[in-house]
Amino acid sequence: MLKLNAGFSRKVGEANYGSRGASVQVELELESNLTSDPDGLMGRIRGLFDLARWSVDAELNGSAQPAAESSSTSNNGHQKVRLATVSQLRAIRAICRRRGLDPDRLGNERFGVGSVDELTLTEASTLIDELKAVPAASAAVGGNGGAR
């Protein structure tokens, strides 16, 4: 059995002449036959140093937190605004195509977005309902500029 031990430490300056540092030691056991494979062994050593360097930098940058169990809210605890689903966008485009409407222009007039892709889930739902409610022959939805 072969033991590799790699260490890495780094210190970063902070305001008012302060500093912050982190160091890590990583040990890994490898099959001893790797000594007959210098390239393989060097790769493992490089990898181990990468691992040590990565973990120190992650610690210093504050990104070494474990992933959240669920990501339904953003970091500040507020709910993220969810964009329209692919099905909704496909439906909006299909209805607009049948009625000779420009979906992006409609989205802009109705909700002030640059493209329908930027509609939220609820906006897309509202737009679909409005499009479906208007008979095909008189499709003139969204001409009077709603707001987000």
Place this chain on the structure above:
Amino acid sequence: MTASTSDAAYRHALQVLEDPNRVAGQLIGRDYLSHSSIRTYQRCPLQFYFQYVAGLEPEFKSASLVFGGAIHAAIEQHFLRLLEGERTPTLDRLMHAFDVEWQHSAGDRVRYGRSETPASLRDLAGRMLAAFQAHEVSRLDSSAQLIGIEEELRAPIIADCPDVLGRIDLITATSGALRITDFKTARTGWHAAQVAEAAPQQLLYADLVQPLADSLGCRKIEIRWIVITKARQPVIEQHTLSPEPAQIARTRRIVRRVWQAITQENFYPNPSAMNCATCPYQQACREWEG
């Protein structure tokens, strides 16, 4: 497969700190986990290896798998038309969607069951889709919003694991609840055991749709299975589940354990009379030296 324990340990050590999506990309050729891949590992780790790590072509496709996919395509067509405000599609239109999907997926390596032929399966599809159309499950409640059909969602819902990717058959919302529906074809009606077996996938999907529920102000997520039986006179069944947070958390932990086993390259056969008979890697398994 030929990797030493140390290689696996090294990969595992990297996985602790590295982006799991990247690890997944290197190991299984895709930077996410699907429930189907997790289920494959649970059924037989060696089958998982053949399919996702070695990337072997399956020796055959099961006709029932292709059939299920084609029925899904027809039902997708039905709800797409509803979402677009069109009239309910005719049975012919649904059968056209079935045929297109069948031709697309079947190829020349379909393995049929006893007494199954392409024609008999097409007849069966016609009966099942007619039963679907006649049943209330094909109609939308006037208060329900259709949010997604065959909607693909992907999110990092499990710590230290790659993103989970799910394709959800139907997502609808009412004033208080977001409902995810999974359509199933089955020889006979479902009992509690089948619901329990199907639950983990939908529990993961419940996690995936949580941001949608939040965005729509839905306080509750409901899981529904619609089972269409493959019978002379098909029957439509509905089964529902309101997931508890503890059930979702347990499912996440199980997936995490499966992922850990995958990254440690724990690949071994899990012989079973039921699974081996339908496994599309039987020859590769026989030739595998261990």
